[in-house]
Amino acid sequence: MRLNFFLAPALCLLAALASCARAPVPVDFIAQGKPEHLSEWHLLNVAEGRLALNAGVLPYDLVTPLFSDYAHKLRTVWMPKGVSATYTADKAFDFPVGTVLTKTFYYPRANGGPDAILETYDAEPGSPAAGLDLSRVRLVETRVLVRRADGWTVLPYVWNADQSEAELERTGDEKALTLVDAQGHGQKFTYVVPNENQCASCHVTNLKSGEFTPLGPKARNLNRTLAYADGTGNQIARWVKAGFLTGVPAGELPRAADWRDAGLPIADRARTYLDVNCAHCHQAGGTASNTSLRLDSLGPADWSLGLCKPSVAAGKGTGDRIHDIVPGKPDDSILPYRLASTEGGVMMPELGRSTVHREGVQLIRDWIAAMPGHCQDTTSQKD
Amino acid sequence: MHPNRQPRTRSPLILAASALAALVAIGGCSKSATDPNVRAGDLPVDAAFGKKLQEQLLDAKPGSVIEIPAGHYHLDRGLSLRVNGVTIRGAGMEQTILSFRDQVAGPEGLLAQASDFTIEGLTIEDTKGDALKINSGENITIRGVRVRWTDGPKTTNGAYGLYPVKAKNVLIENSQSFGAADAGIYVGQSKNVVVRGCRAEQNVAGIEIENTIDADVHDNVATGNTGGILVFNMPNLSQPGHSTRVFHNKVDANNLGNFGAKGTAVSSVPAGSGVVINSNSLVEIFDNDVTSNVTANVIISSYFSTGYFNTKGVQPNYDPYPRGIYVHDNRFGGGGDSPDGMDLKVLKTALFGLNGHFPDVLWDGYVDPARADVAEERLCVDATASGVLNADGPHKYKDPKVVTEALRCKLAPLSPVTLAPAGAASA
Numbered sequence: 001m002r003l004n005f006f007l008a009p010a011l012c013l014l015a016a017l018a019s020c021a022r023a024p025v026p027v028d029f030i031a032q033g034k035p036e037h038l039s040e041w042h043l044l045n046v047a048e049g050r051l052a053l054n055a056g057v058l059p060y061d062l063v064t065p066l067f068s069d070y071a072h073k074l075r076t077v078w079m080p081k082g083v084s085a086t087y088t089a090d091k092a093f094d095f096p097v098g099t100v101l102t103k104t105f106y107y108p109r110a111n112g113g114p115d116a117i118l119e120t121y122d123a124e125p126g127s128p129a130a131g132l133d134l135s136r137v138r139l140v141e142t143r144v145l146v147r148r149a150d151g152w153t154v155l156p157y158v159w160n161a162d163q164s165e166a167e168l169e170r171t172g173d174e175k176a177l178t179l180v181d182a183q184g185h186g187q188k189f190t191y192v193v194p195n196e197n198q199c200a201s202c203h204v205t206n207l208k209s210g211e212f213t214p215l216g217p218k219a220r221n222l223n224r225t226l227a228y229a230d231g232t233g234n235q236i237a238r239w240v241k242a243g244f245l246t247g248v249p250a251g252e253l254p255r256a257a258d259w260r261d262a263g264l265p266i267a268d269r270a271r272t273y274l275d276v277n278c279a280h281c282h283q284a285g286g287t288a289s290n291t292s293l294r295l296d297s298l299g300p301a302d303w304s305l306g307l308c309k310p311s312v313a314a315g316k317g318t319g320d321r322i323h324d325i326v327p328g329k330p331d332d333s334i335l336p337y338r339l340a341s342t343e344g345g346v347m348m349p350e351l352g353r354s355t356v357h358r359e360g361v362q363l364i365r366d367w368i369a370a371m372p373g374h375c376q377d378t379t380s381q382k383d
Numbered sequence: 384m385h386p387n388r389q390p391r392t393r394s395p396l397i398l399a400a401s402a403l404a405a406l407v408a409i410g411g412c413s414k415s416a417t418d419p420n421v422r423a424g425d426l427p428v429d430a431a432f433g434k435k436l437q438e439q440l441l442d443a444k445p446g447s448v449i450e451i452p453a454g455h456y457h458l459d460r461g462l463s464l465r466v467n468g469v470t471i472r473g474a475g476m477e478q479t480i481l482s483f484r485d486q487v488a489g490p491e492g493l494l495a496q497a498s499d500f501t502i503e504g505l506t507i508e509d510t511k512g513d514a515l516k517i518n519s520g521e522n523i524t525i526r527g528v529r530v531r532w533t534d535g536p537k538t539t540n541g542a543y544g545l546y547p548v549k550a551k552n553v554l555i556e557n558s559q560s561f562g563a564a565d566a567g568i569y570v571g572q573s574k575n576v577v578v579r580g581c582r583a584e585q586n587v588a589g590i591e592i593e594n595t596i597d598a599d600v601h602d603n604v605a606t607g608n609t610g611g612i613l614v615f616n617m618p619n620l621s622q623p624g625h626s627t628r629v630f631h632n633k634v635d636a637n638n639l640g641n642f643g644a645k646g647t648a649v650s651s652v653p654a655g656s657g658v659v660i661n662s663n664s665l666v667e668i669f670d671n672d673v674t675s676n677v678t679a680n681v682i683i684s685s686y687f688s689t690g691y692f693n694t695k696g697v698q699p700n701y702d703p704y705p706r707g708i709y710v711h712d713n714r715f716g717g718g719g720d721s722p723d724g725m726d727l728k729v730l731k732t733a734l735f736g737l738n739g740h741f742p743d744v745l746w747d748g749y750v751d752p753a754r755a756d757v758a759e760e761r762l763c764v765d766a767t768a769s770g771v772l773n774a775d776g777p778h779k780y781k782d783p784k785v786v787t788e789a790l791r792c793k794l795a796p797l798s799p800v801t802l803a804p805a806g807a808a809s810a
Contacts, residue, residue, distance in 0.1 A: 170438065170441055171433075171434045171437040171438055171441070172437075172460070174459075174460075174487065174488075190487050192460075192487065192488045195437055195441070195460075195463070196441050197437075197440070197441060197463035197464070197465050198463060198488075200465055201463065201494070201496075204465075204496075207496065207518065207519045207549070208519075210465075287496070287518060289549075289621065290518065290548045290549050290571065290572055290620070290621070292619040292620055292621070302695075303619060303695060303696045303697065303698065304619070307695060307696060308693050308695035308696030309619060309696040309697075310617075310618070310619075310646070310648075310691040310696055310697070311646050311647060311648075312617060312619070312620065312648075313542065313543070313548075313565070313571070314542070314644070314646065314647060315512070315513075315541065315542020315543070315564050315565045315643075315644060315647060316538055316539055316540075316542065316564055316644045317542075317644075318644045318645060318646030318647055319644065319646075320644055320645035320646060321645070321646050322645070322646045322691065323646075323693075323696055334646065343511070343539075344486055344487075344488070344489050344490035344510075344511025344512055345489075345490045345510075345511040345512035345513075345541055345542065347490075350489075350490050350512070351488070354487070354488075373695075375693050375695055375696060376693070
């Protein structure tokens with residue numbers, strides 16, 4: 001009896017703890033302020049050696065992602081109950097107040113200490129549905145995009161050394177990392193976490209409106225399958241099923257080309273690659289519209305795409321080349337020259353990378369090499 | 384406790400660390416300020432200072448004044464501002480110096496995308512890209528700002544020094560640029576612009592007004608650049624420019640070898656160019672001292688002469704002709720005696736002899752054949768210039784000739800630029 005008297009509350013306590021571990025604090029929409037810790041959002045939980053998604057948080061991936069120094073990205077979307085995004089054909093979906101998107105940048109670890117990471121496209125040891133095995137990945141940063149009543153707010157969080165928490169770093173950060181390739185060669189580079197304004201310099205795609213917008217979750221770039229915990233499915237269908245998306249039209253939806261899919265026409269892959277990596281600035285009305293170079297996949301394939309176009313404000317970025325794209329001649333074209341550089345003032349994109357995306361550069365070079373025509377048809381004066 | 388004393392809430396460790404950082408910062412400042420042999424590149428990056436300054440820029444509200452005290456600060460990341468109505472103020476261009484010598488991200492020194500913006504009293508140096516870029520916005524004031532590349536002219540320097548683009552109501556005054564690999568003081572695709580009291584030296588282009596409507600460029604000094612003052616219209620851009628007055632400037636000995644990367648518009652400018660008009664319209668050049676620019680004191684040219692024209696890459700509606708250019712009442716001296724490039728050297732020697740010189744105005748001779756007779760679109764040069772050489776570009780330079788007398792016409796003067804009072808456009 002006595003024993004039981006003491007045991008009963010202890011058992012209750014144990015039960016409570018256990019249920020606590022099984023049912024973490026639900027996600028909360030934080031309507032204002034800038035929480036200092038990522039954990040305050042309860043979107044991603046660090047537990048039992050894994051970074052896992054909280055209940056109700058849906059992972060997503062893109063057909064063709066932005067290159068960020070070979071970082072892998074775990075993307076999530078969450079919305080409060082009872083609200084949903086509205087489908088749009090070309091732009092990012094129209095998300096309701098309360099939406100929280102996250103993007104966690106991480107690398108599979110390589111041998112050689114905590115700052116050695118692998119250059120690989122192999123998604124292991126992480127998967128969107130199962131989360132990340134923290135013993136095998138190096139977490140760098142998690143960016144939170146939250147849709148509040150007055151628009152989107154961006155919050156860059158940087159992971160601590162023991163990967164237990166990420167702290168808000170509004171002015172960004174730098175991490176010295178070593179990227180180890182398949183041959184075991186290490187390349188030292190500075191991973192740069194952007195500051196809030198630098199986030200905006202990509203996410204504000206229209207200079208005039210100044211409106212901040214997500215970039216990835218567009219219909220064409222979400223229209224692919226993903227392995228979820230309960231099976232594989234099309235992402236857009238899943239968003240609808242989860243109550244995150246309404247207004248999806250019947251019939252075939254737009255789909256971007258997978259830049260790595262060699263079975264697709266190279267022009268489609270290259271245009272998608274430029275769309276994802278460059279068009280946040282290089283679009284009509286965008287931050288780089290002063291150059292008149294338009295690299296969104298919706299633009300025409302004429303001078304505005306760079307064909308035979310003389311540079312405008314490239315400075316040393318021309319690399320002594322005259323035209324952005326010379327058909328058939330990647331070595332004479334400014335575009336691949338700037339993609340292949342890591343020098344400030346030369347490299348493009350000018351933010352978000354410190355290394356060269358070799359496979360991306362090769363794709364653009366192959367695309368240009370296969371183009372017919374030339375830029376020689378000059379006439380000095382129309383008489 | 385003394386009422387002003389901070390309650391001691393921080394841990395001694397943090398206190399010690401921040402005190403140490405402050406000491407390092409102060410030590411760095413005094414070291415560079417007193418010892419001219421210590422360049423910013425020899426000092427450690429002041430990460431705490433850069434972070435605090437960027438935080439101030441993030442937290443700024445309309446009306447905020449961000450003061451940067453005297454000191455030689457070493458930053459490794461570009462700064463950015465996206466809030467309207469902010470003033471950034473240093474203690475003076477000799478006192479407050481922001482160095483970006485070891486910049487890892489940017490690529491600009493400061494990128495502002497904001498209206499009602501004023502920056503004054505500081506130096507920005509050794510940026511990887513443009514030193515001060517202002518992308519769109521209205522009511523922009525740049526006053527007493529110096530930008531420079533301390534290794535001198537190099538192709539790998541940043542392209543632009545002071546660089547407002549797509550802006551409206553722009554005042555750049557008492558500012559300076561040294562060593563830009565494109566244009567030192569550049570205003571592009573803008574409206575209503577005044578550049579005055581500035582100094583541009585050792586840039587490819589000293590001062591450049593490009594695709595801009597209504598600009599006054601006056602009381603500046605452009606010397607030792609490849610080209611002194613340029614007024615250009617380039618193809619494919621958001622607007623063609625017109626109506627620029629270049630007056631009461633000193634444009635002397637802009638004879639620096641062209642160090643711009645091939646493919647940039649300014650790389651086509653011959654060393655030794657004083658005032659250069661390319662494809663722009665309604666430009667009035669008067670009351671200037673233009674001296675000792677060894678290719679020519681004034682060059683009037685068309686985009687056809689840059690070598691960049693091709694029918695595929697240039698928008699069909701682009702107008703490559705300079706129209707309505709009026710050069711009058713200037714004070715010229717010297718120049719034209721040692722033009723840059725073999726073609727111009729041969730031309731000069733053939734027409735004027737080994738010891739001769741081009742007249743003050745060198746014109747490539749391109750005229751829109753459909754509008755050659757429109758009086759308002761002529762090139763007019765008065766007798767204060769020694770003459771005009773038409774180089775006959777349209778006929779591959781076959782029949783160059785002096786056309787001084789044929790261009791002794793007058794054009795109506797342009798109206799002065801009036802800047803809107805501060806805050807008017809945003810009201």
